[in-house]
Amino acid sequence: MLSIRPTVAEHVLSVFGRSVHPELFKTHKTRTIQRSNYRARIDITCDGHVVGFTGTRGATLTEIVGSRQQSLPRQRKLLSTLLQGRYVEETQGKRGLRYRSELELEQVSAEVFWMLQNQLNTCTSQDHLLHAFDSSGRMPFGAISFVHLEAREKQLLVQAFHTFPDDYSIVKSVSVFSVDL
Numbered sequence: 001m002l003s004i005r006p007t008v009a010e011h012v013l014s015v016f017g018r019s020v021h022p023e024l025f026k027t028h029k030t031r032t033i034q035r036s037n038y039r040a041r042i043d044i045t046c047d048g049h050v051v052g053f054t055g056t057r058g059a060t061l062t063e064i065v066g067s068r069q070q071s072l073p074r075q076r077k078l079l080s081t082l083l084q085g086r087y088v089e090e091t092q093g094k095r096g097l098r099y100r101s102e103l104e105l106e107q108v109s110a111e112v113f114w115m116l117q118n119q120l121n122t123c124t125s126q127d128h129l130l131h132a133f134d135s136s137g138r139m140p141f142g143a144i145s146f147v148h149l150e151a152r153e154k155q156l157l158v159q160a161f162h163t164f165p166d167d168y169s170i171v172k173s174v175s176v177f178s179v180d181l
Helices: 110-121
Strands: 011-016 027-034 038-045 049-055 060-067 077-082 086-092 097-107 128-132 144-151 155-164 169-179
Touching: 011 086, 011 097, 027 128, 027 144, 038 128, 038 144, 038 155, 038 169, 049 097, 049 155, 049 169, 060 097, 060 155, 060 169, 077 086, 110 128, 110 144, 110 155
Parallel strands: none
Antiparallel strands: 011 060, 011 077, 027 038, 038 049, 049 060, 086 097, 097 169, 128 144, 144 155, 155 169
């Protein structure tokens, strides 16, 4: 089965004040993190990534970077932004959950793109998830999704890179999920 990512023009950042069923996504890699103050599930999907962050008091925030064609719930959607340029998003969830994300869509030269693509593909850290997609046919290799995680007792930092070879584009995001007790 081919695993090709949709184009960058079709991508959005969505944040929900609820969990979103994992069955809605084709998941390639998953990691679960458990700390005394939260539990998080991080998935690399066919479109980008999904982070579900649940505090000990039961509230959940879910970040989705994916195609706008993806069928998503409408209830408790806190943010929805097309991936264009650079921006910062911030929101307060229920029961002490907080979310902040810096996201940038950058188009780079072919040289810079190949260098970053190679660096991401050869990273050997255990604190990340990596998935290499199949080629779309135009380039000899496919996109890469790379998600680096830093888990602390009251905070989860998620740094993601999603590459789009056909456009020499990179979506870079740094999201911080935190619990105020």
